[in-house]
Amino acid sequence: AQSVTQLDSHVSVSEGTPVLLRCNYSSSYSPSLFWYVQHPNKGLQLLLKYTSAATLVKGINGFEAEFKKSETSFHLTKPSAHMSDAAEYFCVVARSGNTGKLIFGQGTTLQVKP
Amino acid sequence: GAVVSQHPSWVICKSGTSVKIECRSLDFQATTMFWYRQFPKQSLMLMATSNEGSKATYEQGVEKDKFLINHASLTLSTLTVTSAHPEDSSFYICSASPLGVGLYNEQFFGPGTRLTVL
Numbered sequence: 001a002q003s004v005t006q007l008d009s010h011v012s013v014s015e016g017t018p019v020l021l022r023c024n025y026s027s028s029y030s031p032s033l034f035w036y037v038q039h040p041n042k043g044l045q046l047l048l049k050y051t052s053a054a055t056l057v058k059g060i061n062g063f064e065a066e067f068k069k070s071e072t073s074f075h076l077t078k079p080s081a082h083m084s085d086a087a088e089y090f091c092v093v094a095r096s097g098n099t100g101k102l103i104f105g106q107g108t109t110l111q112v113k114p
Numbered sequence: 115g116a117v118v119s120q121h122p123s124w125v126i127c128k129s130g131t132s133v134k135i136e137c138r139s140l141d142f143q144a145t146t147m148f149w150y151r152q153f154p155k156q157s158l159m160l161m162a163t164s165n166e167g168s169k170a171t172y173e174q175g176v177e178k179d180k181f182l183i184n185h186a187s188l189t190l191s192t193l194t195v196t197s198a199h200p201e202d203s204s205f206y207i208c209s210a211s212p213l214g215v216g217l218y219n220e221q222f223f224g225p226g227t228r229l230t231v232l
Contacts, residue, residue, distance in 0.1 A: 032217045032218050034220075041225065042225055043222070043223040043226065044207070044209075046220050049218065090157065090158070094218070096217075097217070098214075098216050099163070100146055100211060100215030100219065100221065101148070101160055102160065102209075102221065103160075105157060106156070106157045107156070107157050
């Protein structure tokens with residue numbers, strides 16, 4: 001069975017400093033992994049996805065994530081935080097098979113201080 | 115990108131009444147849509163898979179008679195919470211993919227519907 005664990009429920013950074021949101025996964029096969037962001041009163045938006053093509057994945061708004069099989073990790077990073085990055089972030093793994101079903105991590109709230 | 119809408123965005127109802135939530139794919143067709151439930155400050159939990167032209171499939175522990183799903187067309191799925199009770203109060207979110215249910219296909223999410231049962 002697949003699962004994801006987000007290691008921090010809340011992360012606080014200052015504007016302009018790097019962002020690191022941590023995610024570990026568990027999967028018996030090569031996983032399909034995603035990072036989604038949820039802003040208040042808006043639908044979840046895809047930041048990036050890993051599909052085994054490349055271990056370093058670049059996404060929108062300057063975010064990127066690195067797939068590390070040896071560490072079973074898929075951490076999300078950004079070199080410089082903006083105030084608009086404050087939101088809830090979810091690490092997500094797709095269930096095996098072509099079901100389209102997604103398994104969400106517990107979420108990490110990112111706070112950006114001026 | 116593809117757009118998914120939900121209606122209403124919020125609803126308040128009395129205990130014992132039924133509430134219908136609509137999920138529409140605005141610029142693509144979706145033979146499969148998904149319904150999630152999100153409690154405050156918590157993650158999304160998949161409730162069911164809505165299939166156009168056939169019955170929905172429910173995740174373990176989800177009462178199919180409580181949460182009725184109808185996928186009436188390729189652009190519309192509805193979730194009806196029957197005989198709602200305060201414990202059904204939650205944020206309900208739907209999603210769909212223009213490319214179907216492939217393993218690597220991005221899903222697009224609706225903005226969610228907040229249900230409060232008094």
